[in-house]
């Protein structure tokens with residue numbers, strides 16, 4: 001039994017989610033092979049080889065994998081994947097894009113957003129925005145899973161797994177990369193940060209997010225947002241936390257001017273400590289908060305920044 | 309150009325579902341059911357393409373129990389032309405749904421499939437990608453902008469790091485994200501008109517697709533509840549708690 005994991009990277013470095021996906025694979029047991037598909041991605045492959053538990057790194061280095069388009073990556077994974085018992089990817093937008101395509105081509109189901117591994121065929125996953133937790137058992141020959149990285153601790157580095165090149169390089173010819181607008185930030189990534197401070201509609205505009213920045217600087221925190229704040233154009237879409245945005249579980253989550261809709265809670269209620277700052281004492285966010293402060297955020301935030 | 313829009317009947321997004329005491333599933337008795345929000349956005353996008361003169365027909369299809377006719381009528385009231393219900397009592401996986409939809413693609417031959425990115429009950433986020441795989445089409449998932457021109461569709465996708473635009477050969481599958489558009493409300497005259505639009509009902513068994521799922525649900529439990537917290541009365545008190553009690557800063 002061997003497990004194939006699709007690594008996520010930007011050619012130079014692995015995303016933190018990959019080490020967490022390896023952690024989930026370790027719980028299943030067996031050899032773990034990491035596939036790095038990209039273009040001029042040697043550095044990412046070298047990093048992949050350092051992850052504890054990985055027994056082999058497969059590198060598909062070709063121009064057609066540069067943008068890791070789902071059509072091309074899925075075709076490659078299907079080609080390599082038939083001999084594996086499990087195929088895993090992180091439940092990031094990349095994993096969610098590629099893996100169902102792989103599953104369908106292999107004629108097996110996919111189990112999305114695994115938060116716990118009970119055994120090699122039994123997995124736990126949230127449904128209904130996390131309001132129910134299902135335990136499911138798969139009898140498919142190949143189990144295809146996306147892993148919710150917030151539920152697993154990254155494996156350590158220090159390994160030196162062998163790296164093997166794979167020769168496949170087929171462009172499916174169905175899609176072409178046009179452009180990318182990536183948000184640049186000096187802050188930690190939302191899904192990797194130990195502390196997150198998020199703003200909602202209560203922030204009133206994008207400029208006011210500066211009030212969160214000073215605090216984030218002091219705490220080395222990432223900044224997140226509710227959907228309402230993203231929809232209103234205060235901040236970019238990649239800052240959205242929730243059922244349909246990013247799922248996070250930091251040590252500390254500070255929700256500011258966020259009411260606490262089910263869909264927002266789905267993305268942050270597994271945080272270790274939750275703080276809510278809201279002027280409405282009845283806001284549902286207080287029901288999940290460890291520490292609640294009923295206050296006007298425009299008064300509380302500058303004070304908080306000063307006192308940290 | 310014909311557009312096919314698969315839509316799912318799901319529990320309304322405002323409902324906080326409860327797990328059944330015997331842990332076999334969630335309690336859906338007397339719970340409000342609606343069109344999945346992402347499917348509503350998919351219908352809206354298709355109707356806008358028709359209004360812009362790019363699409364000629366919008367066909368909506370749903371797989372599920374007879375009650376899904378209600379959501380198909382909603383989609384017709386939003387502007388779809390014709391509806392198909394593939395009736396089954398079974399709770400299908402995304403793979404089986406995608407296989408049935410692939411058959412519909414075979415007969416209807418749409419140039420574009422616009423589908424929700426995620427059903428808010430299963431939270432699977434799989435069907436569109438699977439359908440694209442099974443029909444050999446390209447996929448533009450999590451779309452926040454869709455531009456059809458010159459036999460291609462340019463899709464701006466919401467990805468973890470920001471936005472990405474890909475260009476797909478038609479026919480293609482596009483899955484909708486929340487910011488693609490804001491769906492309209494169906495007007496009363498359109499609701500009345502929708503009652504007369506064609507809605508075909510066929511049985512899932514008639515498609516020759518194996519509907520047996522390989523994934524068995526062993527149990528459905530309620531999530532762990534968080535311990536009730538405390539209210540603090542000042543920023544000072546908050547900082548003190550975070551430092552001394554929670555020790556997170």
Ligand SMILES: Cc1cc2nc3c(=O)[nH]c(=O)nc-3n(C[C@H](O)[C@H](O)[C@H](O)COP(=O)(O)OP(=O)(O)OC[C@H]3O[C@@H](n4cnc5c(N)ncnc54)[C@H](O)[C@@H]3O)c2cc1C
Nearest residue numbers: 200201202226227228242243244245257258259264279297
């Ligand atoms: C299919 C679907 C998926 C969704 N997915 C997500 C998701 O992934 N993530 C997400 O966040 N939402 C999601 N939503 C939206 C969700 O239902 C809510 O609409 C949204 O979370 C509300 O955002 P909010 O709390 O910022 O805004 P509101 O609900 O408007 O709350 C604003 C809060 O700010 C407080 N406030 C206002 N002014 C001040 C002030 N001066 N000081 C202090 N407090 C103040 C108010 O008391 C209020 O509680 C989804 C919805 C749907 C239908």
Ligand SMILES: Nc1ncnc2c1ncn2[C@@H]1O[C@H](COP(=O)(O)O)[C@@H](O)[C@H]1O
Nearest residue numbers: 314315370371424426427432433434435
């Ligand atoms: N039973 C169904 N009938 C029609 N469309 C469906 C069905 N299930 C899923 N879909 C479509 O696939 C999308 C994604 O669903 P899922 O992959 O289950 O999260 C939904 O938004 C629908 O557009």
